Amino acid sequence: MEKAKRISRLGTENAFEVLAVVNRLVKEGRSIVSFCIGEPDFDTPAHVKQAGMEAIARNETHYGPSAGLISFREEIAAYISRTRGIAVDPEEVVVTPGAKPIIFHGILACVDEGDEVIYPNPGFPIYESMINFVGARPVPAALLERKGFSFDLDEFRRLITPRTKLIILNSPQNPTGGVLSRADLEAVAELAIRHDLWVISDEVYSRILYEGEFASIASLPGMKERTILIDGFSKTYAMTGWRLGYGVMNRDLARDIARLETNCESCTATFTQYAGLEALQGPQHASDRMVQEFKERRDRIVDGLNAIEGIRCLRPQGSFYVFPNVTEACRRLGFKDSKALQEYLLFEGSVAVLPRTSFGRKNDGETEEYIRLSYATSKEQIREGLRRIKEALERRA
Template sequence: MRFAERMARLGTENAFEVLAEVTRLRAEGREIISFAIGEPDFDTPDHIKEACIRALRDNQTHYAPSAGIPQLRQVIAEHIRDTRGIAADPEEVVVTPGAKPILYFAIHALVDPGDEVIYPNPGFPIYESVIRFVGGTPVPLPLVEERDFAFDAERLRSLVTPRTKMIILNSPHNPTGGLLSRADLEVVAELAAAHDLWVLSDEIYSRIVYDGPFTSIASLPGMKERTILLDGFSKTYAMTGWRLGYGVMPAALAEEVARLVTNSASCVNTFVQYGGIAALTGPQEPVDRMVAEFRARRKMMVDGLNAIPGVSCRAPGGAFYVYPNVTRACQRLGLADGRALQQYLLHEHGVAVLPRTAFGSRAAEETEEYVRLSYATSRENIERGLARIRNALAP
C-alpha cells in the first residue's frame, strides 16, 4: 500500500501510545497507576451539561457557521477582553472541534515550504509534527531547567533568520508546567516586531496558574495584530471529550482559518457550542475549586519526588504536570535514558509516566534525563504512585 509522501513527515502524540499500553496491561489484570495523560479527572460542571441538553431539546442539531455560532463568538470576544485586557471582536474568533485544530489550521494558512518555525522544546509534539507536515522547518527552542523551564533570550535571538515565519509559545507549558514571565514575552514581542513574525500563543492552560499572574503576549503593545491566541474548554472546564476550542486572531486570518474549517470539518457540533457559552458565562467556582485541588496535589507531587534519591523536581508555575530530572536515578539503575526508566516503572512497578522522548527531538547538547508526570489524578493515587516510584528507585 502506497501513501502520500507527506505522511512520512506526520508525527503523533506518544501519550496516546502509552495510554494504549496501559489499557493493554490493565486488560491483562495488572493494576497500573497512571500519571501519563493530561486530562482533568473532574466532571464537566453540571450547568454546562444542562445547557447542552437544553440546546439538544431546542433542536440545535443542524449545521452551524464554519467559524462558530455568533452567540459563542461574541461571548469568547468578551471573555478575551476581560481576561487578556485587549479589544476583541467576534469576527476575530474561530471556533474549532478542540483547540488543536487552531494550531493545525494556522500553520497551514501561514507557513510555506522552507519557512522556519521556532517552537518550545521539549514541547507538545504536534507543534513539530504539523510544521514538518506543511514542509516547514521546525527550529527547536530549548527550555532551560535553571530558568524554571523558560528559554534563554540570547538563544532565541540566535535562532531567528530571514526564513523565520513564526514563533510558537506555550505558557503554562506542557510538559514542564513552566510559566513565561512578562520579561520573556517582551523579548518575543521585540523579535516579532523587528522581523515581522507571527506568534502562535498556546494558552490552553491559562486558567491553571499557581505562581504569579498569567500574561498573554497578545496583550503587549502591538502584538494583538500578529498573534494567534489558542485556547479552549478542555482543561479549564474538564471538557476534553466535548472537543471545543477556539482561536483569536486578525480578522483577515480568521476568514482563512474558517475556510479551512469549511474544507475539513464543516463546523463544530452545534449544541456543544451552547455548552461553551454556559462555561464562559456561568459560575466559575468549579474552576476555582479544581485549581485549588491541583495546587494541593502539586505540593504532594513535588515534595514526594524531591524526597526520592536520584530525583529533583522544580515546582511548576501552572498546568498540572511536573517534569523531574531523573538523570542520577537512571545512572544508578544502569538505565540508558528516560525512555528506559519509563518502561521500567511501567512494567516492573505498575506506574505510567511519559519519557522526555515524547516531547520532541533532543538537542545535541542536551544531556539530562526527564520524565513527565500528570497530577490530574486523586491524592490517593499520587500517594500510592509515589510509593511505588520510591521503591523502584531505592538505592
Template sequence: MKLASRLSNLGTENAFEVLNEVNRLKAAGRDIISFAIGEPDFDTPDNVKQAGIRAIKDNFTHYSPSAGILPLREAIARHIANTRAIQVTPDEVVVTPGGKPIIYYILHALVNPGDEVIYPNPGFPIYESVIRFTGGIPVPAPILEERDFSLDTRELEKRITPRTKLIILNSPHNPTGGMLTPQDLKHIAELACRHDLWILSDEIYSRIAYAGSFASISSLPGMQARTIILDGFSKTYAMTGWRLGYGIMPQELAVHIARLITNCESCTNTFVQYGGLEALTGPQAFVEGMVAEFKARRDLIVAGLNSIPGVSCKVPKGAFYVFPNVTEACKKLRLADGKALQQYLLHTASVAALPRSAFGERNTGETQEYLRFSYATSRENIVKGLERIAQAMALIP
C-alpha cells in the same frame, strides 16, 4: 499500499500510545497508576452538561457557521478582552473542535514549504509534527531547567533567520509547567516586531496558573495584530471529550481559517458550542475549586518526588505537570535513559509516566534525563504512585 509521501512527515502524540499500553496492561489484570495522560480527572460541571442536553432537546443539532455560533463568539470575545486587556470582536474569533485544529490550520495558512517555525523544546509534540507536515522547517528553542523551564529568549533570538515565519509559545507550558516571565514576553515581542514575525500563543492552560497572574503576549504594544491566541475548554472546564477550542486572530486571517473549516469539517458541533457558552458565562466556582485542588496535588507530588534519591523536581508554576530530573536515578538503576526508566516504572512499579523523548528530540548539548508526570489524578493515587516509585528505585534491575 501506495500512500502520499507527506504522511512520512506526520508525527503523533506519544501520550496516547502510552495510554494504549496502560489500557492493555489493565485489561490483563494489572493495577496501573497512570500519570501519563494530560486530562483533568474531574467531571464536566453539571450546568455545562445540562446546557448541552437542552441544546439537543431544542434541536440545535444542525449546521452552524463555520467560524462558530455568534453567541459563543461574542462571549469568547468578551472573555479575551477582559483577561488579556485587548479589544476583540466576534469576527476575530474562530471556534474549532478542540484546540489542535488551530495549530493545524494556522500553520497551513501561514507557512510555506521552506519557511522556518520556532517552537519550544521539550514541547507539545503536535507543534513539530504539523510544522513538518506543512513542509515547514521546525526549529527547536530550548526550555531549560536552570531557567525554571521558561523559554531562553537569548537562544530563541539566535535561531531567527530571514526564513523565520512564526514563533510558537506555550505558557503555562506542557510538559514542564513552566511559565514565561514578563521580561521573556517583552523580549519576544521586540523580536517579533523587529523581524516581522507571527506569534502563535498556545494559552490552553491560562486559567491553571499558581505563581502570579497569567500574561499574554497579545497584550503588549503592537502584538495583537501579529498574534494568534489558542485557547479552549478542555483543560479549564474538564471538557476534553467535548472537543471545543478557539483561536483569536486578525479578522483578515480569521476569514481564511473559517474557510479551511468549511473544507474540512463544515463546523464545530452545534450543541457542544452551547455547552461552551454556558461554561464561559455561567458560575466559575468549579474552575476555582479545580485549580486549588491541582495546586494541592502539585505540592504533594513535588515533595514526594524530591524525597526519592536520584530525583530532583522543580515546582511548576502552572498547568498540571511536573518534569523531574531523573538523571541520577537512571545512573543508579543502570538504565540507559529516561525512556528505559519510564518502561521500568511501568512494568516493575505499575506506574505510568512519559519520558522526555515524548516531547521532542534532545536539544544540542542536552544531557539530562526527565520524566513527565501529570498530577491530574487523585491525591490517593499520587501517594500510592510515589510509594511504588520509591520502592522501585530501591531495586537494581
C-alpha cells in the same frame, strides 16, 4: 499504491500510545497507577452539561457557521478582551472542535514549505508534527530547567534567520508546567515585530495558574495583529470529550481560518457551543475548586518526588504536569535514558509516566534526563504512585 510522502512526516502524541499499553496491562489484571494522560479527572460542571442537553432537546443539532455561532463568538471576544486587556471583535474569533485545529490551521495559513518555525522543546509534540507535515523546518528553542523552563533569550535570538516565519509559544506549558514571564514575552515580542513574524500563543492552561498573574503576548503593544491566540474548554472546564476550542486572530486571517474549517469539518457541533457559552457565562466555582485541588496535588507530588533519591523536581507555576530531572537516578541505576527508566517503572513498578523524548528530540548539547507526570489524578493515586516509584528504584539499587 503509494501514500503521499507527507504522511511519513506526521508525528503523534505518545501519551496515547503509552495509554494503550496501560489499558492492555490493566485488561491482563495488572494494577497500574497512570500519570501519563493530561486530562482533568473531574466531571464537566453540571450546569454546563445541562446547557448542552437543553440545546440538543431544542434541536440545536444542525450546521452552524464555520467560524462558530455569533452569540458564542461574542462571549469569547468579551472574555478575551477582559482577561487579556485587549479589544477583541467577534469577527476575530474562530471556534473549532478542540484547540488542535487552530494549531494545524494556523500553521497551514501562515507557513509555506521551506519556511522555519521556532517552537518550544520540550513541548507539546503536535507542534513539531504539524510543522513537519506542511513541509516547513522545525527549529527547537530549548526550555531550560535552570531558567524555570524558559528560554535563554540570547540563544533564542540566534535561532532567527531570513527563513523564520512563525514562533510558537505555550504558557503555562505542557510538559514542564513552566510559565513564561512578562519580561520573556516582551523580548520575544520585540523579535517578532522586528523580523515581521507570526506568533501562535497556546494558552489552553491560562486558568490553571498557581502563583502570579497570567500574561499573554497578545496583550503587548503591536502583537495582537500578528498573534494567533489559542484557548479552549478542555482543561478549565474538564470538557476534553466535548471537543471545543477557539482561536483569536486578526480579522483577515480569521476569514482564512474559517475557510479552512469549512473545508475540514464544516463547523463545530452546535450544541457543544451552547455548553461552552454557559461555561463562560455561568458560575466558575467548579473550575476554581478544580484548580485549588490541582495546586494541593502539585505540592504533594513535588514534595514526594524530591524525597526520592536521584530525582529533583521544580515546583511548576501552572498546568497539571511536573517534569522532574531523573538524570542521577538513570546514572546511578544503570538506565540508558529516561525512556529506559519509563519502561522499567511501567513494567516493573506498575507506574505509567512519559519519557523526555515524548516531547521532542533532545536539543543540541542536552545531557539531562526527564520524565513527565500528570497529576490530574487523585491524591490517593499520587501517594500510591510515589510509593511504587520509590520502591521500584530502591529495588533496582
